[in-house]
Amino acid sequence: MAEHGETQADEEEQVWSWGAGTDGQLGTAKLQDEHLPQLLSLTSLASISMLACGGAHVIALTSVGKVLTWGRGSSGQLGHGDILNTSLPKPVFFFNDYVITQASAGWSHSGFVSDSGCLFTCGNGSFGQLGHGDNMSLTTPAKVSYFFNTSVKMVACGMRHSLVLFAGNQVCGFGSGKRGQLGFSLDRSKSVNLPCVVSGLEDVEVVRISANGDHSAAISADGELFSWGRGFCSGPDVQTPQCLPSSLSFREVALGWNHALLLTVDGEVFKLGNTLNKQPEKNQLQIDSSEALLEKVPDFEEVKVVQIAAGAEHSAAVVESGEVKTWGWGEHGQLGLGNTDDQTNPQLVSLGSIDLRTEGIKVYCGSGFTYAVRRKQELSSSPTSS
Known part of the structure; x- marks a missing residue:
């Protein structure tokens, strides 16, 4: 965590994928479906x-x-x-x-x-x-x-x-x-x-x-x-x-x-x-x-x-x-909920511990798979507390 008065460094970008993966489309190096979001290497x-x-x-x-x-x-x-x-x-x-x-x-x-x-x-x-x-x-x-x-x-x-x-x-x-x-x-x-x-x-x-x-x-x-x-x-x-x-x-x-x-x-x-x-x-x-x-x-x-x-x-x-x-x-786990069930109403996907107040997320869907990207963000200098 940045000290008061210091500029915090760029936050790390994160990419998750889940759902159908038998053709390698999840980018995990594994040819299998994933029912929960998988955090990818950012090399x-x-x-x-x-x-x-x-x-x-x-x-x-x-x-x-x-x-x-x-x-x-x-x-x-x-x-x-x-x-x-x-x-x-x-x-x-x-x-x-x-x-x-x-x-x-x-x-x-x-x-x-x-x-x-x-x-x-x-x-x-x-x-x-x-x-x-x-x-x-x-x-x-x-x-x-x-x-x-x-x-x-x-x-x-x-x-x-x-x-x-x-x-x-x-x-x-x-x-x-x-x-x-x-x-x-x-x-x-x-x-x-x-x-x-x-x-x-x-x-x-x-x-x-x-x-x-x-x-x-x-x-x-x-x-x-x-x-x-x-x-x-x-x-x-x-x-x-x-x-x-x-x-x-x-x-x-x-x-x-x-x-x-x-x-x-x-x-x-x-x-x-x-x-x-x-x-x-x-x-x-x-x-x-x-x-x-x-x-x-x-x-x-x-x-x-x-x-x-x-x-x-x-x-x-x-x-x-x-x-x-x-x-x-949800047959291939593309909803990211840990199962293959269908859902008629929107359900929350868990992407781990992130600061939702400051991080920007974008989501992308393929035919039976899903990606989420948390973009790198530059945070301004933290104000010195009085």
């Missing part, structure tokens, strides 16, 4: 700026510009030039001469955005989800030529499709479009291997995109949510972006395979579903004639949520105090 994971978790692989970006990947590599999604799995974080040497600022992990492909606005993809390309004009898979990242003359801001990778937010706040899609997830006016386009502009967002200032499963979503600068692709809870597929009619203002969306989590600017969490053969219950908000609705996630009434994440069929949230809560499917 290669110091100063993480972001994580992206996919079907069974993970991408980590560090604050000094390094890119590391691990987990399942059977389609080349790790970018190491091979199709091997790796159970420990491994640098992607292809990016040694680049600074990667944002990345996304799909089911078996990966996307990377550089500080100069270039897009790189690798992994499974059998549905055209790499955007190179063919259906080839790549074991080493390659620059997507469509964006040579424009600046890419963000990439989002789903199960078999990709979305890109680029200059002018426009959104492109490529890959499988069987469920409408590409957002084209083409009726049920099976697949597209070159980026095509998503219909209906030309006059929208999009600031965030998201993709998972066969779902796609975007959030505007005004806090509006647009979604398209596979219908939620057996609802009809949506071929082009539809704005969610709501007076709420959203700042974050997290997509699973069958659900979507929405975080409002006020720190409230809602789940997007469909009311087929179901009457709205208390704390549910009817939003349109198609009977889609927002259902407020229970147990967050008295707290403010600061971040959300969604896996295939589980969810996670970080509340203002720094606590992590999880719920949903």
Whole structure:
């Protein structure tokens, strides 16, 4: 502990993982599921700026510009030039001469955005989800030529499709479009291997995109949510972006395979579903004639949520105090509660003894696994007591 009047050193960063681990995606060097959070060695994971978790692989970006990947590599999604799995974080040497600022992990492909606005993809390309004009898979990242003359801001990778937010706040899609997830006016386009502009967002200032499963979503600068692709809870597929009619203002969306989590600017969490053969219950908000609705996630009434994440069929949230809560499917231990039970309501995950008053936590979900990162923080000089 720092003495009064002294400046406390940077707090150590901590990374935990839990859930499905048989492909090495937990980074523990063990090929097994973990039902409780495992504290990882930080030899290669110091100063993480972001994580992206996919079907069974993970991408980590560090604050000094390094890119590391691990987990399942059977389609080349790790970018190491091979199709091997790796159970420990491994640098992607292809990016040694680049600074990667944002990345996304799909089911078996990966996307990377550089500080100069270039897009790189690798992994499974059998549905055209790499955007190179063919259906080839790549074991080493390659620059997507469509964006040579424009600046890419963000990439989002789903199960078999990709979305890109680029200059002018426009959104492109490529890959499988069987469920409408590409957002084209083409009726049920099976697949597209070159980026095509998503219909209906030309006059929208999009600031965030998201993709998972066969779902796609975007959030505007005004806090509006647009979604398209596979219908939620057996609802009809949506071929082009539809704005969610709501007076709420959203700042974050997290997509699973069958659900979507929405975080409002006020720190409230809602789940997007469909009311087929179901009457709205208390704390549910009817939003349109198609009977889609927002259902407020229970147990967050008295707290403010600061971040959300969604896996295939589980969810996670970080509340203002720094606590992590999880719920949903638990078969692989991805809820971090020490068992494989499913949970309908958010449950507190124990991450050991940390000072929740000063430490920042972020949570990330893969298809059946979860990560939590406590970022390193510089603390100001302690005031001398009187």
